[in-house]
Amino acid sequence: NAGVTQTPKFRILKIGQSMTLQCTQDMNHNYMYWYRQDPGMGLKLIYYSVGAGITDKGEVPNGYNVSRSTTEDFPLRLELAAPSQTSVYFCASSYGLAGVNEQFFGPGTRLTVL
Amino acid sequence: AQSVTQPDIHITVSEGASLELRCNYSYGATPYLFWYVQSPGQGLQLLLKYFSGDTLVQGIKGFEAEFKRSQSSFNLRKPSVHWSDAAEYFCAVGVDRGSTLGRLYFGRGTQLTVWP
Numbered sequence: 001n002a003g004v005t006q007t008p009k010f011r012i013l014k015i016g017q018s019m020t021l022q023c024t025q026d027m028n029h030n031y032m033y034w035y036r037q038d039p040g041m042g043l044k045l046i047y048y049s050v051g052a053g054i055t056d057k058g059e060v061p062n063g064y065n066v067s068r069s070t071t072e073d074f075p076l077r078l079e080l081a082a083p084s085q086t087s088v089y090f091c092a093s094s095y096g097l098a099g100v101n102e103q104f105f106g107p108g109t110r111l112t113v114l
Numbered sequence: 115a116q117s118v119t120q121p122d123i124h125i126t127v128s129e130g131a132s133l134e135l136r137c138n139y140s141y142g143a144t145p146y147l148f149w150y151v152q153s154p155g156q157g158l159q160l161l162l163k164y165f166s167g168d169t170l171v172q173g174i175k176g177f178e179a180e181f182k183r184s185q186s187s188f189n190l191r192k193p194s195v196h197w198s199d200a201a202e203y204f205c206a207v208g209v210d211r212g213s214t215l216g217r218l219y220f221g222r223g224t225q226l227t228v229w230p
Contacts, residue, residue, distance in 0.1 A: 004157070040222055040223070042204060042221055042222040042223055043158075043220040044220075048217075058217070090157055090158070092157075092158075098208065098218040099146055099208030099209040099217055100165065100208050100210050102160045103218065105157030105158045105159070108155075108156075
């Protein structure tokens with residue numbers, strides 16, 4: 001099993017550009033999550049999904065969109081990149097609810113918006 | 115509202131010394147508590163978790179944590195630190211009810227440096 005994979009690993013965007021961060025898991029987990037990690041701030045939940053076709057906002061959803069058409073994939077879309085979106089983005093999945101079950105994390109995508 | 119506080123931003127210990135990382139939480143019900151570790155350039159990995167029962171829980175890599183309800187704490191310990199333990203450690207509280215069902219709330223992390 002590859003676990004949770006994310007692409008790309010690094011990306012530099014100009015202000016106003018758009019991009020999609022890809023996330024795939026091969027563990028057949030229903031629950032998937034997107035976090036952002038800023039220095040000294042821990043992880044903040046952006047969006048999560050409890051299954052294909054079902055998504056919901058987390059703590060910091062503004063400026064992002066998600067979709068979940070399959071169990072395996074959970075892409076994160078940035079429509080109009082802003083410098084405030086410079087961060088490291090982690091995708092995670094879990095068999096059950098994250099609050100009570102282990103989450104498995106991808107290696108992260110480091111995004112810089114200039 | 116639920117929250118997690120890790121009072122120590124950075125801790126430095128010598129290899130072979132004991133380690134304790136502090137974590138305090140705020141949650142109205144019995145918490146689900148986790149410690150995750152993040153090695154440089156990697157995602158997070160679960161060290162251990164507490165749901166109920168014995169308040170001293172054992173995890174991977176020789177780590178343990180003790181849940182103290184009276185102090186709202188879940189401190190992580192290791193008797194003898196190895197150089198490979200250098201990483202960032204995150205405490206987290208899980209929510210199993212209400213409008214934020216299923217979410218995990220992370221502390222800001224403690225960076226551990228190990229001197230040889």
